[in-house]
Amino acid sequence: MTQASDPSPEKTFSQAIEDRRATPSFLPEPVPENDLKKILAAGLSAPSAYNLQPWRFVVVREAEQRARLRQAAMQQPKVEEAPVVIVACADLEGWRNGDLDEIIRLAQQHGYGDEARYASMRKNIAKFFGSTPGAAGGLAPDFAVWANRQTMIAFTTMMWMAEVLGYDTAPMEGFYEDQVKATLGIAAHVRVVALLAVGHRKGEDKRFAGRFAMQRTVFAEKWGNPIP
Numbered sequence: 149m150t151q152a153s154d155p156s157p158e159k160t161f162s163q164a165i166e167d168r169r170a171t172p173s174f175l176p177e178p179v180p181e182n183d184l185k186k187i188l189a190a191g192l193s194a195p196s197a198y199n200l201q202p203w204r205f206v207v208v209r210e211a212e213q214r215a216r217l218r219q220a221a222m223q224q225p226k227v228e229e230a231p232v233v234i235v236a237c238a239d240l241e242g243w244r245n246g247d248l249d250e251i252i253r254l255a256q257q258h259g260y261g262d263e264a265r266y267a268s269m270r271k272n273i274a275k276f277f278g279s280t281p282g283a284a285g286g287l288a289p290d291f292a293v294w295a296n297r298q299t300m301i302a303f304t305t306m307m308w309m310a311e312v313l314g315y316d317t318a319p320m321e322g323f324y325e326d327q328v329k330a331t332l333g334i335a336a337h338v339r340v341v342a343l344l345a346v347g348h349r350k351g352e353d354k355r356f357a358g359r360f361a362m363q364r365t366v367f368a369e370k371w372g373n374p375i376p
């Protein structure tokens with residue numbers, strides 16, 4: 149991996165949104181370390197419920213490991229071609245395995261609140277996770293859905309930062325979770341959420357395939373009322 153940084157100026161976010169395509173094919177050109185760190189740090193600054201940050205990411209760069217990951221990802225060539233594949237995961241047990249203590253330590257370090265606040269964070273989070281998913285009065289949603297919700301925000305923030313820095317990206321859900329876990333040594337209680345290939349595209353990007361009109365998917369005040 150090279151240490152040189154990409155000298156090209158960052159794109160505006162609007163430009164990145166306009167330019168982005170799910171890139172089908174990548175060049176082997178590496179992503180410099182400092183750009184990769186910017187991409188990862190952007191994702192880690194995403195919001196999450198209770199600031200619990202249940203996401204975990206495995207960064208796959210070694211050629212042999214990308215080749216193995218490709219097998220687990222339905223043979224998609226871009227998994228092997230792209231110099232970096234970020235595997236986004238959600239740790240459903242992180243909160244009880246130290247994350248709760250760590251977010252309280254961080255809150256203390258940042259002067260985020262007082263002891264009463266930390267005590268209520270601890271109580272509320274334990275209550276949230278201790279309740280039965282779907283049960284009457286229970287607060288907790290389906291944990292896999294909950295963790296997926298948080299993780300996809302961090303994942304998407306990484307995607308946009310990569311695009312702003314001038315890289316091409318490909319989000320993927322086409323993989324066998326058990327095979328990805330076996331390949332990367334991921335524990336059973338961790339869910340694999342999505343893969344993100346980052347690099348420079350080979351050849352032309354895919355054509356824009358269009359999007360629904362806003363009136364089809366955005367409603368005003370009540371479901372079904374098209375937004376004017």
Ligand SMILES: Cc1cc2nc3c(=O)[nH]c(=O)nc-3n(C[C@H](O)[C@H](O)[C@H](O)COP(=O)(O)O)c2cc1C
Nearest residue numbers: 168169170171224319320321322323342354356357
């Ligand atoms: C969560 C998610 C999973 C996806 N999984 C795959 C995938 O496994 N393989 C693939 O070729 N494209 C995948 N895509 C890309 C979509 O097919 C693509 O985003 C969509 O067709 C719209 O094209 P565009 O992103 O270029 O506008 C995925 C996209 C998302 C957001």
